[in-house]
Amino acid sequence: MTGERAPTLSVRDLRVEFPAAERGATVKAVDGVSFDIFKGETFGLIGESGSGKTTIGRAVVHLVEPTAGTILHDGVDPARLSSREFRAARRAWQIVFQDPNAALNPRSTILTSVMEPLAVSGVGSAEERRRAALQALARVGLPEEIGARYPHQLSGGQKQRVVIARTLTLKPELIVCDEVVAALDMSIRGDVLNLFAELQRELGLTYLFITHDLSVVSHISDRIAVAYLGRLVELGPAEAVTENAIHPYTRALLSAEPAPLPSHMRTGKRILLEGEIPSPINPPSGCHFRTRCGHAVDLCAQRAPEWREIVRGHWAACHFAEQFCSEENVAGEKAGATLLGG
Ligand SMILES: Nc1ncnc2c1ncn2[C@@H]1O[C@H](COP(=O)(O)OP(=O)(O)OP(=O)(O)O)[C@@H](O)[C@H]1O
Ligand code: SF4
Ligand SMILES: [Mg+2]
Incomplete structure (x- = not known):
């Protein structure tokens, strides 16, 4: 999935701080994160x-201002665009959240909601917007008559499909999917995940797929990154991270999964992940x-571990990463690629 191609999204040393409720204190929500995402890839991001x-x-789609670091889209820093160029460019970077109810106005019909982003961006005539919205509804598998209904007349799965249709009208290239199936019944999660996969194949979409659910992320991701307290601790091909995790935190997360466990851990001990994540x-x-x-x-305690490529394409931040690599990994090709995770 990665090869030596140029990344479509390139994040370097991203830091995002918020003022804390206590006077003068700062929440280090993101504390120096670097990764690349390649076109057409599903990049899973997990963590507590x-x-x-x-x-x-939110930083990747420019809904929150980074405190430091760079975010390049196809090599371009949006901070260098004029405000007009930025407004046009940002349509290509969209985010879908967990709760479709928060995204849909209860007093608007579904068709009005799906047309709304186009209307706000001033794209096309009213008739063109209507046609685009109906096309998008059809693409996510919803019949035309749904357009006349209101959100409370739809199921959770249908509402999440409406939110996806609304996003598609803007012809996005990169979609951040933030816990998009977490609020849905188990029985329909698979359908909605399949829809994301179909849309990716048809439209060449790129996903940053955020979830705390390992079973979801391991099924759909090409690569997986693991976050802990504002930093990435591990990043690599999905199979390598789930079958040959390097970082003690990833190994603890995996061993806490009820089933199915990665093969090398099936007879192993459960690693206890005790206590709460400390305060950022x-x-x-x-x-x-x-x-x-x-x-x-x-x-x-003395030194932060460096973010290092331990095995080609498999990154970790732990002083003793080599020690925690499985023998299979150690025998693999050692670091050498220049692209992050490439
Ligand atoms: N606007 C804000 N102001 C202050 N603190 C914030 C703000 N947004 C996030 N935080 C804090 O930053 C940290 C990271 O929050 P974030 O929502 O990114 O975590 P998350 O990994 O998405 O968690 P979850 O799995 O619960 O959704 C948390 O400690 C959160 O309380
Ligand atoms: S750097 Fe030390 S504390 Fe951190 S994961 Fe590695 S062994 Fe554990
Ligand atoms: Mg979250």
Whole structure:
């Protein structure tokens, strides 16, 4: 999926800070994150609540201003565009959230809601917008008559399809999917995930797929990144991360999964991931994971581990990453690629 191609999204040393409720304190929601995403790829992002996933996603579509770092889209820094160019360009970068109810106005018909982004952007005539909206509804598998209904007359799955249709009218290239199936019944999650996969094939879409659900992310992702307290701790091909996880945090997350476990862990012990994720207002020194890591030594408190490519295409931030690599991995090709995760 990656090869030596230029990335469609390139994030370098991204930092996002928010003022905390306590006077003078700062929430380091994202604390130095770097990754690339390639066109047509599904890039999964996992981590516990509060690890900074949504903030990364919002920064990528420019809904939140980075405190530091760069976000390039096809090599272009949107900060350098005129406000008119930026408004036109940002249609290509969209985000879909967990709760379709928050995205749909309860007093507007479905058709009006689906047309709304085009109307706001001043794209096309009223008739062209209507046609585009009906086409988008058909594309997500909803019949035309749904357009005349109101959100409360639809099921959760239908509402999430409407939100996807609305996003499609803008002809996006990159969609951040933030827990998009988390609010749906188990029985329809598969249908909605299949819809995302179909749309990707048909339209060549690129996804940043955020979820705390490992079973979802491992099924649909080409590569997976693992976030912990505002930083990435691991990134690699989906199979490598789920079958040959390097970082102690990823290994603990995987071992906590009820089923199916990665093959090498099926007979292994459950690794306890005790306690809460620490506060991003006052994160631990050195390695952010050290307060919950069974392998921590003095060095882990003194120095933050570097973000390193341990095996080609497989990155981790742990002083002892090589030690935690499986033998299979160690025998693999060592670092050498120049693109992040490429
Ligand atoms: N606007 C804000 N102001 C202050 N703090 C914020 C703001 N947005 C996010 N945070 C804090 O930043 C941290 C990261 O939040 P974020 O929503 O990105 O996490 P997340 O990984 O998406 O979590 P979840 O899985 O619960 O959705 C949290 O501690 C959160 O409280
Ligand atoms: S750097 Fe130290 S504390 Fe952090 S994950 Fe590695 S061993 Fe654990
Ligand atoms: Mg979130």
